Amino acid sequence: MTADQSGASGDPSKSAEEIQDWIIDYLAKELDTSPNSIDPSATFDSFALDSATAIGMTGDMENWLGKRIDPTIVYDYPTIEEFSNYLAGQK
Amino acid sequence: MIQLSTKPFPLPRPARRLEIGSSDLHLWRISADDGLPYVDRLHKSLSEAEQLRASKFFRDEHAQQFVIYHAGLRDILARYLGVAPIEITYQASSFGKPNVISGQAGQLKFNLTHSSQLAVVAVAVDAEVGVDIEEVRKIRSFASMIDRCLSDAERKDICVHQEADRHRQFLRFWTHKEAYLKTIGVGLQAPLDRVTVDLQAPDSRKVVNHFHVFPKEPTVRLMELAPCEGFVGAVGSTHDESPEIKTFGWVSGRCG
Numbered sequence: 001m002t003a004d005q006s007g008a009s010g011d012p013s014k015s016a017e018e019i020q021d022w023i024i025d026y027l028a029k030e031l032d033t034s035p036n037s038i039d040p041s042a043t044f045d046s047f048a049l050d051s052a053t054a055i056g057m058t059g060d061m062e063n064w065l066g067k068r069i070d071p072t073i074v075y076d077y078p079t080i081e082e083f084s085n086y087l088a089g090q091k
Numbered sequence: 092m093i094q095l096s097t098k099p100f101p102l103p104r105p106a107r108r109l110e111i112g113s114s115d116l117h118l119w120r121i122s123a124d125d126g127l128p129y130v131d132r133l134h135k136s137l138s139e140a141e142q143l144r145a146s147k148f149f150r151d152e153h154a155q156q157f158v159i160y161h162a163g164l165r166d167i168l169a170r171y172l173g174v175a176p177i178e179i180t181y182q183a184s185s186f187g188k189p190n191v192i193s194g195q196a197g198q199l200k201f202n203l204t205h206s207s208q209l210a211v212v213a214v215a216v217d218a219e220v221g222v223d224i225e226e227v228r229k230i231r232s233f234a235s236m237i238d239r240c241l242s243d244a245e246r247k248d249i250c251v252h253q254e255a256d257r258h259r260q261f262l263r264f265w266t267h268k269e270a271y272l273k274t275i276g277v278g279l280q281a282p283l284d285r286v287t288v289d290l291q292a293p294d295s296r297k298v299v300n301h302f303h304v305f306p307k308e309p310t311v312r313l314m315e316l317a318p319c320e321g322f323v324g325a326v327g328s329t330h331d332e333s334p335e336i337k338t339f340g341w342v343s344g345r346c347g
Contacts (some may be wrong), residue, residue, distance in 0.1 A: 030231070031149065031150070038149075042147075042149065044146050045144070046147045046149050047145070047148075047149050047150075047153075048148060048149070048150065048153035048156075048157070050117070050225070051269065052225065052230060052236070052262075052265060055234050055236070055239065055240065055283075056230065056231050056236055057237070059143065059232060059235045059236065059239050060232050060235065063235065075187075081134060
């Protein structure tokens with residue numbers, strides 16, 4: 001994980017719940033479904049996002065969080081829940 | 092531009108092993124629509140880990156595509172190796188690019204890509220291969236994607252195109268870059284804006300700027316693919332000379 005503090009401009013205090021909700025809303029729009037149908041314990045893999053969509057989501061999340069996200073950390077934190085907890089706990 | 096065959100592959104398996112020489116590059120097209128009637132049977136040719144993965148998809152459609160593409164890949168590789176599809180085992184490299192480990196498979200290299208209803212498998216021996224296809228579509232957060240994924244020269248090229256063509260042009264760059272990174276085996280961990288691709292250059296000189304961590308040798312040839320209407324694609328390989336390309340249409344009904 002690379003936390004590029006020099007470029008940080010966003011609110012660093014987003015909670016795991018806020019991050020999780022953001023991801024679920026994003027995926028729901030991408031999959032044209034309701035946020036309620038998305039299980040936070042599901043892996044990103046299970047949504048079959050193509051790589052361009054995955055990179056796009058990471059980019060939008062970086063803009064929202066105001067920090068760099070290494071896209072490869074998803075291998076270590078493969079579910080929405082784990083990924084959100086990791087990002088919230090990471091300073 | 093390589094046009095992919097939709098003609099069914101004529102040899103029923105396992106008549107004999109499919110030959111491939113070190114100067115050859117084989118490209119197989121797998122259509123999800125064609126495989127759909129056989130999905131239950133194809134499911135049985137997957138490993139337990141693949142079956143588990145197939146059971147986890149949010150959408151049935153994606154699970155079915157996964158089954159068809161991965162069963163197709165096994166069947167295709169099995170034709171070269173002279174083994175049953177189920178006997179094939181994979182081992183991932185340190186960056187996650189899978190290789191086959193079974194019997195004489197050491198020199199057989201392959202790469203799978205899929206987008207929507209279509210998958211393509213590239214196969215070679217003694218040369219690394221990487222392939223990528225994308226269905227042409229509108230890219231979400233397009234401005235930010237251009238910033239993140241394209242070099243300065245590529246951004247200028249995009250601007251020359253009509254607004255309506257920009258998403259397609261972006262995906263041409265994207266597939267070439269991804270084919271290159273898959274060929275050298277690093278995948279999308281690489282900073283995409285640090286690699287420049289020249290779509291007009293000859294195949295062996297399309298990658299004009301490597302990020303300094305990438306090896307200059309061997310040279311990666313990048314060839315544009317025309318998978319079918321509405322898709323763009325590219326295939327990379329480390330063949331010394333332009334490879335002899337053969338294309339095949341994979342027919343799931345003949346599998347197993």
